[in-house]
Amino acid sequence: MSTSQPTIAIVGAGIGGLAVSACLRKRGIETTIYEQAPAFARIGAGIQMSPNAMRVLYGIGVGEFIRRTAFEPPHWRNRDYDTGNLTNDHPLGPDAFDRYGVPYILMHRGDLHAALHGAVPEETICYAHTLVGIDQNDSGVTLSFENGEAVKYDAVIASDGVHSxxxxxxxxxxxxxxxxxLAYRTxxxxxxxxxxxxxxxxxxxxGPDRHIVIYYVTRNRDEIYFTTSQPEPDFQVESWSATGDVNELRDAFSEFHDDVRSVLGACQAVHKWAIFERDPLPTWNDGNVTLMGDACHPMTPYMAQGAANALEDAVVLSRCLEGGGLEDIPSAFQRFEAARKPRTTKVQxxxxxxxxxxxxxxPDWVYGYDAWSVELPSP
Ligand SMILES: Cc1cc2nc3c(=O)[nH]c(=O)nc-3n(C[C@H](O)[C@H](O)[C@H](O)COP(=O)(O)OP(=O)(O)OC[C@H]3O[C@@H](n4cnc5c(N)ncnc54)[C@H](O)[C@@H]3O)c2cc1C
Structure with missing residues (x-):
């Protein structure tokens, strides 16, 4: 290996890709990100950032920025679908802050993405680059894109999502x-x-075979979000932009409590998303290429931990690559997998x-995890 720093490409500028780029920058390691989308859009979705995720965002330097506009809920309530009987009234707000040292946040997914985007220099993101080929040999890793371009790097981090x-x-x-x-959401x-x-x-x-999650995504409670899960075996499109039929959705939740029916009655349009998952993979890396985030541990959204775990990956991967890690990237990638897989498998x-x-x-085992200080396996 030459004395200059190895070059690193990231495939996918989603939550994990932007976060790992930001974490590596903090350690003086520059990257280039290749993203298939021609630009970013603020798509209608909420996201829960539990304390384990917020700890990552504070470390990257965007935590306070997010907290200024996002919603810090006083509780997380769980209710029976029809009677509204409370099964678990979990305190958050100041209780969560006192316990974990960072807040529990509910926010718009687009605002999270924008905050992470702000932590990465725009000139390091190559939009409209859909990866179609990858080849690794002794001299490096070549990425080929649908637009005809091909580039060569010493190492590649693939944060290219569930269909990686x-x-x-x-x-x-x-x-x-x-x-x-399927999940309906808006x-x-x-x-x-x-x-x-x-x-x-x-x-x-x-409910017996379905549920709905409803929360505010802004500090001043002026935007509401919901996401559902219900059986629908014939729809398999996973896209943030596929639209659903509001009336079908209302019918599917017609037995639910007034609060739920009021929310579904008020929304005017809805998106739908087929829910996919994978069994844990036998390996996350091959030589100088590693997977991270949904590419290697996609999970159902029922614990609201997919993005949180992609954020945790970003920190741990950057810790494995710093210092001596860059001198032996395959070992650093194996160390990353060894550090993270037990946890992501349990969360999945x-x-x-x-x-x-x-x-x-x-929930301490989930929310209490600190990716910045968790002990890593020996190199
Ligand atoms: C309904 C729903 C609700 C959810 N709610 C929560 C929540 O509250 N909290 C939480 O923590 N998680 C939540 N998640 C999970 C979370 O959205 C994902 O786990 C998270 O986005 C994974 O991040 P990632 O970077 O691995 O992948 P993504 O964020 O999906 O990013 C992948 C990126 O790769 C790009 N890409 C894909 N293929 C290519 C290619 N060939 N070439 C170039 N670029 C490519 C994509 O365009 C995208 O930008 C939810 C998921 C769903 C479906």
């Missing part, structure tokens, strides 16, 4: 499992509720069960 083409190259093409379920102005006062600032309503399995927080739960 880099995963397919590494392990052979194999579809992620469709769970037979964010809309709270003024559309026409004065209806919800019981909760944030709640999950648990827990999320799959969809029971987290339904009844009184101690």
């Amino acid at each position: 083409p880099v995963r397919d190259w590494m392990l052979g093409a194999e579809d992620a499992h469709f769970t037979g379920r 964010a809309f102005p709270a003024s559309q509720m026409n004065g209806y006062k919800l019981m909760d600032d944030s709640a999950k309503w648990w 399995a827990t999320s799959h069960k969809n029971e987290f927080m339904r009844e009184k739960t101690d």
Whole structure:
């Protein structure tokens, strides 16, 4: 290896890709990101940033920026779908801050993405670059794009999401499992509720074979978000922009409590997203190429931990690469996998069960994780 720093490309400028670029920059390691989208858009979705995720965002330097406009809920409530009976009223707000040292935040996904984008120099992101080929040999890793360009790097980090083409190259093409379920979701102005006062600032309503999560995504409670999960075996499109039928959605939740029906009655349009997951992979890396985030541990959204775990990956990966890590990148990537896989496997399995927080739960093992200081395996 030459004495100059190895070159590193990142595939995918989603939550994980932007975060790992920002974390590596903090350690003086520059990267170039290749993203298929021609530009970023603020798509209607909320996201929960639990303390383990917020700890990453504070370390990157965007935590306070996010906290200024996002919603810091006083509680996370869990209710039976029809009676509204409270099964778990979990305190957040100051309780979460006192316990974990950072807040629990509910926010617009687009605002999270924008905050992370702000931590990465614009000139290091190459838009409209859809990866179609990857080849590794002794002299480096070549990435080929749909637009005809080809580039060569010493190492590649693939944060290219649940349908990762880099995963397919590494392990052979194999579809992620469709769970037979789908998530409807949208964010809309709270003024559309026409004065209806919800019981909760944030709640999950648990039905026999479906649920809905409803929360505010702005500090001044002027934007409401919901996301559902219900059986629908025939729809398998996973896209943030596929639209759903509001009336079908209302019918699917017609047995739910007034609060739920009021929210669904007030929303005017909705997106739908097929829910996929994967079993833990046999490996996350091959030589100088590693996977991270949904590319290697996609999970159901039921614990709200997919992005949080991509953020944790970003920190741990940057810690493995700093210092001596750059001198032996394959070992650094193996160390990253060894450090992270036990946790992501446990979160995947827990999320799959969809029971987290339904009844009184101690979430410390999830929220208490500190990616900046967690002990790493020896190099
Ligand atoms: C309905 C729903 C609600 C959720 N709510 C939460 C929540 O509250 N909290 C939470 O922590 N997580 C949540 N998640 C999970 C979270 O959205 C994902 O886990 C997270 O986005 C994963 O980050 P990532 O960087 O791995 O992938 P992504 O954010 O999906 O980014 C992948 C990027 O790669 C790009 N890409 C893909 N293919 C190519 C290619 N061939 N060439 C170039 N670029 C490519 C994509 O355009 C994209 O920008 C939710 C998910 C769903 C479906």
